[in-house]
Amino acid sequence: MSTEFSRRAALQTLAASGAVAAMASTGVNAFAQTSNFDSYAASAKKNPWTLGWRSALAPDLSTPEVKLVSGKIPKGLSGTFYRNGPALFERDGLRVNHWFDGDGMVHAYNLDGGKVSHRGRMVRTGKYLREEKAGRFLVSGLGTKIENPAPITGPDDVNAANTSVLPIGGELLALWEGGSAYRLDDTTLETIGSKTWAPQLKGMPFSAHPKIENDGTVWNFGQDFFNNRMIIYKISPKGKLAGMHLLKNVPGGMIHDFCMTEKHLIFVAPSFRVSQKADTILGMFKWLPNQNQRVIVVEKDNLDNRREYDLPPGFQFHYGNAWEDKSGDIRFSVCVGDNSFVEKGAKALMRGEIFDVTPARLAHVVLRKGGSAKIESILSERATHEFPQFNNRFTGQNSRYLYTVGDQTKIGVGQMSILKHDLKTGNITAHNYGEHSIVEEHLFIPRPGGVREDDGWLIGTSLNLKTKATRLNILNAARLEDGPQAVFELPYALPLGFHGAWKGL
Amino acid sequence: MKREFKKIMMTMLLVTASAAPALAAENYVKEGVNGTANITVTLTGVKDVTGNIQAGLYNSANGYNKGGTVRGARVDVVADTVIITYSDLPDGDYAIKLFHDVDGDGKMNANLFGMPTEPFAFSNNAVGKMGPAKWKDAKFTVSGGETAHAMKLN
Numbered sequence: 001m002s003t004e005f006s007r008r009a010a011l012q013t014l015a016a017s018g019a020v021a022a023m024a025s026t027g028v029n030a031f032a033q034t035s036n037f038d039s040y041a042a043s044a045k046k047n048p049w050t051l052g053w054r055s056a057l058a059p060d061l062s063t064p065e066v067k068l069v070s071g072k073i074p075k076g077l078s079g080t081f082y083r084n085g086p087a088l089f090e091r092d093g094l095r096v097n098h099w100f101d102g103d104g105m106v107h108a109y110n111l112d113g114g115k116v117s118h119r120g121r122m123v124r125t126g127k128y129l130r131e132e133k134a135g136r137f138l139v140s141g142l143g144t145k146i147e148n149p150a151p152i153t154g155p156d157d158v159n160a161a162n163t164s165v166l167p168i169g170g171e172l173l174a175l176w177e178g179g180s181a182y183r184l185d186d187t188t189l190e191t192i193g194s195k196t197w198a199p200q201l202k203g204m205p206f207s208a209h210p211k212i213e214n215d216g217t218v219w220n221f222g223q224d225f226f227n228n229r230m231i232i233y234k235i236s237p238k239g240k241l242a243g244m245h246l247l248k249n250v251p252g253g254m255i256h257d258f259c260m261t262e263k264h265l266i267f268v269a270p271s272f273r274v275s276q277k278a279d280t281i282l283g284m285f286k287w288l289p290n291q292n293q294r295v296i297v298v299e300k301d302n303l304d305n306r307r308e309y310d311l312p313p314g315f316q317f318h319y320g321n322a323w324e325d326k327s328g329d330i331r332f333s334v335c336v337g338d339n340s341f342v343e344k345g346a347k348a349l350m351r352g353e354i355f356d357v358t359p360a361r362l363a364h365v366v367l368r369k370g371g372s373a374k375i376e377s378i379l380s381e382r383a384t385h386e387f388p389q390f391n392n393r394f395t396g397q398n399s400r401y402l403y404t405v406g407d408q409t410k411i412g413v414g415q416m417s418i419l420k421h422d423l424k425t426g427n428i429t430a431h432n433y434g435e436h437s438i439v440e441e442h443l444f445i446p447r448p449g450g451v452r453e454d455d456g457w458l459i460g461t462s463l464n465l466k467t468k469a470t471r472l473n474i475l476n477a478a479r480l481e482d483g484p485q486a487v488f489e490l491p492y493a494l495p496l497g498f499h500g501a502w503k504g505l
Numbered sequence: 506m507k508r509e510f511k512k513i514m515m516t517m518l519l520v521t522a523s524a525a526p527a528l529a530a531e532n533y534v535k536e537g538v539n540g541t542a543n544i545t546v547t548l549t550g551v552k553d554v555t556g557n558i559q560a561g562l563y564n565s566a567n568g569y570n571k572g573g574t575v576r577g578a579r580v581d582v583v584a585d586t587v588i589i590t591y592s593d594l595p596d597g598d599y600a601i602k603l604f605h606d607v608d609g610d611g612k613m614n615a616n617l618f619g620m621p622t623e624p625f626a627f628s629n630n631a632v633g634k635m636g637p638a639k640w641k642d643a644k645f646t647v648s649g650g651e652t653a654h655a656m657k658l659n
Binding site: 151200204 | 614615616617618620621622625630632635659
């Protein structure tokens with residue numbers, strides 16, 4: 001008997017007995033969901049992939065010497081690979097509703113003398129410390145509503161510091177998109193406190209996707225989607241505020257990332273916009289399938305000088321590189337999809353369930369100086385493409401190679417390959433880690449003294465579902481198809497994270 | 506709210522004669538609002554022992570929403586608990602809005618998005634949602650004699 005048939009039969013039986021009417025009148029939902037906690041626990045017993053969304057085993061983790069599985073660290077590659085991601089999902093029997101609501105844990109993989117050490121620490125945000133003391137979640141996050149919440153006086157009261165990292169000014173900043181950056185000691189990863197760039201910027205959002213120029217100058221933004229505006233930050237290479245600008249008339253679509261040419265900053269307000277009242281921030285956003293995306297281009301040297309474009313409806317988390325040709329046309333790469341992952345997929349994962357999301361596709365966009373914008377090409381194969389990276393020495397300049405995580409696993413959760421896109425020829429080379437792997441962002445590290453754009457390494461983590469452990473992989477960016485040059489394995493599995501940064505020795 | 510406190514401050518500058526120097530405090534008293542009740546606020550949650558507390562007392566929803574105080578007080582912060590007193594009040598409903606002017610510039614500082622960057626509190630420790638707490642949540646009743654009210658900075 002099929003499931004559908006048996007459910008219908010059950011409904012008919014219930015209806016016949018008058019039970020449905022009785023339940024309706026007492027407000028009991030016959031198909032009430034089990035709690036996230038129970039649903040995940042049940043799924044975890046049979047689905048190895050759920051390991052990726054299990055809380056970190058302890059608030060502080062350390063492995064002085066990580067086991068080498070194969071190969072060796074290539075000569076010339078030494079430094080620290082930092083990562084961040086949600087790592088605490090449960091308190092007092094409650095499991096958060098949304099992946100992005102887990103509290104952040106920052107990791108440091110130190111590569112020195114051919115060896116690797118690992119350290120991971122929960123970021124001691126105000127939220128984390130208060131909830132640790134209370135023994136329960138106190139505040140609603142992006143997509144989780146907490147009952148009997150503690151009072152909130154600003155976005156930093158719900159700051160999870162769980163999205164990325166930025167080494168700057170002798171410190172490491174743990175980044176989130178809705179509030180202040182958190183300052184960490186870049187060696188011990190101990191939390192120092194929240195970052196205030198200037199008194200009038202205290203408590204303002206500092207996004208998790210700063211862009212860095214070749215001289216070390218950092219550009220970033222913080223969005224106020226309730227009031228259609230954003231703050232733009234310019235930070236000196238030494239980590240001091242060098243400029244700020246309030247950009248108005250930015251439609252209240254969820255802007256996670258942006259891109260940058262030598263002269264311009266490019267922001268895209270997607271078709272997922274603040275449109276309604278709700279208990280959670282995420283609930284306030286609504287997918288507007290007929291709403292074009294709005295592109296806003298501002299000049300770095302004169303942030304009041306802007307031009308705007310429309311792009312077809314869509315939503316994206318991440319951008320690749322952007323550059324301007326001689327005619328003034330701007331081109332950028334973007335992983336574009338819709339609202340299904342942020343609204344549904346990232347919630348299902350927390351329940352140990354899989355929601356079939358619309359894949360994010362790798363698109364290349366042109367913004368004509370004359371005023372028109374279009375998607376020049378879009379890659380439907382091997383999607384979802386996510387976590388796009390490139391040689392950051394080429395930030396803002398015409399670049400040929402883009403690296404993404406792609407090739408969905410058969411189980412339908414996560415991607416198993418790291419891919420290299422040659423934007424000139426359209427060729428793709430890849431390394432497939434195998435069906436038992438969920439691959440995370442891989443950064444491009446240029447070889448010291450290297451000139452060729454792909455002369456360097458990719459460094460990134462993957463969760464191996466067979467060994468139930470997190471691996472650190474190093475590949476030759478010029479020859480991905482050869483597979484990793486070195487693989488290290490931690491004695492534990494870390495929850496899957498988001499973004500990282502490299503600090504060379 | 507910022508504008509209201511500015512108004513309190515300006516009013517206070519005009520009535521410095523009524524300040525009580527021994528308490529290092531300055532008070533604003535609206536004429537014609539007199540009685541026999543006193544309110545003593547004990548404010549905790551002070552993080553930086555510096556600057557002063559500026560506290561406005563209101564006796565109606567209209568005054569509360571539009572910035573019409575019946576009493577204003579400025580008290581220097583010299584310890585992590587601050588006592589604020591309002592004297593000779595008629596019985597009725599009251600609410601308090603206060604902030605810690607940490608840098609002593611007479612203004613409630615805000616960031617470029619308009620979010621307060623100096624600690625504040627409302628009576629009953631009421632909390633606003635995307636703005637100041639509402640009158641109905643912040644008001645408390647005074648009927649004769651001494652009323653003690655505890656508040657905590659955010």
